[in-house]
Amino acid sequence: MGKLPLRARIATSIGGAAGRVSRLTGRGDGSVIGGVLGLRVEPELLRLLAADRQVVLVTGTNGKTTTTRLITAAVGALGQDVASNAFGANMEAGLASALGRAPTAPYAVLEVDERYLPAVIKATKPRVVVLLNLSRDQMDRAAEIWLTARRWRQALTGGDECVVVANADDPLIAWAASAAPQVTWVAAGQRWREDSWCCPECGSHLRRDELGWRCGECGFARPPTRWVLNDDSVIDETGQVRELSLALPGRANRSNAVMALAVGAYLGVTVDQALPRLRDVRSVAGRYTQVERHGTKVRLLLAKNPAGWLEAFDVLAPSPGPVLLAVNAQTPDGKDTSWLWDVDYRVLLGRPVYVSGERRIDLAVRLEADEVPFELADGIDGAVGRVTGGELDVIANYTAFQQIRAALGRAD
Ligand SMILES: [Zn+2]
Numbered sequence: 001m002g003k004l005p006l007r008a009r010i011a012t013s014i015g016g017a018a019g020r021v022s023r024l025t026g027r028g029d030g031s032v033i034g035g036v037l038g039l040r041v042e043p044e045l046l047r048l049l050a051a052d053r054q055v056v057l058v059t060g061t062n063g064k065t066t067t068t069r070l071i072t073a074a075v076g077a078l079g080q081d082v083a084s085n086a087f088g089a090n091m092e093a094g095l096a097s098a099l100g101r102a103p104t105a106p107y108a109v110l111e112v113d114e115r116y117l118p119a120v121i122k123a124t125k126p127r128v129v130v131l132l133n134l135s136r137d138q139m140d141r142a143a144e145i146w147l148t149a150r151r152w153r154q155a156l157t158g159g160d161e162c163v164v165v166a167n168a169d170d171p172l173i174a175w176a177a178s179a180a181p182q183v184t185w186v187a188a189g190q191r192w193r194e195d196s197w198c199c200p201e202c203g204s205h206l207r208r209d210e211l212g213w214r215c216g217e218c219g220f221a222r223p224p225t226r227w228v229l230n231d232d233s234v235i236d237e238t239g240q241v242r243e244l245s246l247a248l249p250g251r252a253n254r255s256n257a258v259m260a261l262a263v264g265a266y267l268g269v270t271v272d273q274a275l276p277r278l279r280d281v282r283s284v285a286g287r288y289t290q291v292e293r294h295g296t297k298v299r300l301l302l303a304k305n306p307a308g309w310l311e312a313f314d315v316l317a318p319s320p321g322p323v324l325l326a327v328n329a330q331t332p333d334g335k336d337t338s339w340l341w342d343v344d345y346r347v348l349l350g351r352p353v354y355v356s357g358e359r360r361i362d363l364a365v366r367l368e369a370d371e372v373p374f375e376l377a378d379g380i381d382g383a384v385g386r387v388t389g390g391e392l393d394v395i396a397n398y399t400a401f402q403q404i405r406a407a408l409g410r411a412d
Pocket of ligand 1 (some may be wrong): 065199202203204215216217218219220
């Protein structure tokens with residue numbers, strides 16, 4: 001902190017004070033307002049706060065928050081402080097706040113909004129950039145993600161001392177990352193393929209087989225990988241196989257964990273040092289933890305887009321465990337719910353399915369079309385009232401998730 005120029009020091013302290021006021025007055029956790037004010041005083045704040053740190057940036061459509069948490073846990077093995085925006089405030093102000101709150105931390109692990117990655121790379125000069133996956137989100141449909149990949153490609157082309165850790169199984173990610181001078185490729189898997197039937201290089205149809213994907217026209221193909229997710233195991237760069245045995249559920253989280261191990265290795269954390277720390281992560285920003293509600297164990301899963309719903313289905317308790325689906329369409333969710341038609345709900349057949357949220361009727365129509373029986377429920381308590389004991393999994397999109405979390409009185 002002592003090395004910061006005067007204006008940046010003032011900007012940081014104003015930002016910190018505003019954050020504290022914001023928390024005290026109950027206007028949120030203060031992680032954004034502090035950064036907003038700080039940047040107003042010193043527009044270069046992010047660059048100044050990131051200087052002389054080892055910065056890891058994490059981006060992708062899904063899994064950013066969890067992967068950021070897992071990498072932070074792994075890097076903790078080095079015994080030094082790690083700055084991180086653990087609650088997902090992932091634009092410039094949130095990043096400046098996270099760094100301002102940990103002025104002496106030599107490491108920073110930062111989740112970055114997909115659209116801001118090029119600007120944040122420029123400002124923070126990261127040592128590692130992690131590219132997880134890229135698929136349609138509720139707000140930016142298919143064309144937008146191709147544009148995003150193109151911008152990433154341009155941002156990664158520079159000759160900076162930076163390694164990219166990228167998922168080789170996602171063709172769009174592979175295309176964006178392949179522009180970087182140094183890439184560590186990870187076989188992290190890809191379940192959602194609706195956004196990657198075409199070659200990002202030439203637009204031809206991609207072929208897939210057990211070896212991965214390849215373009216028959218231009219030859220662009222899945223790069224050879226150094227880290228592999230294989231069921232519940234990780235195969236590291238040396239070929240050694242270890243069970244992951246995470247507390248976090250689901251294939252998507254195992255994939256996030258392998259990415260975290262690859263980043264850790266680059267920063268000097270061995271797999272044996274990192275794994276116990278990854279296994280200790282049980283909940284990420286309110287997700288995955290079980291909460292008792294009127295005698296029912298409720299587990300919250302966040303899913304914001306079609307690929308995210310597919311991964312959430314994978315995490316559900318075994319059938320016939322009941323599930324509540326909650327969908328809103330406020331601004332953070334995207335107003336358009338047509339993405340509901342991109343998800344195949346037939347995997348829910350055989351379970352009691354409850355439907356709530358502001359857009360429950362849209363969801364009901366969608367389930368009708370898939371011939372999945374369901375009942376409308378009045379919020380979380382409506383569903384809990386019908387489950388009567390036992391367990392209930394909840395899959396909700398962004399604001400529906402926050403509403404249910406508030407109703408359950410959860411802040412963690
Ligand atoms: Zn091609």
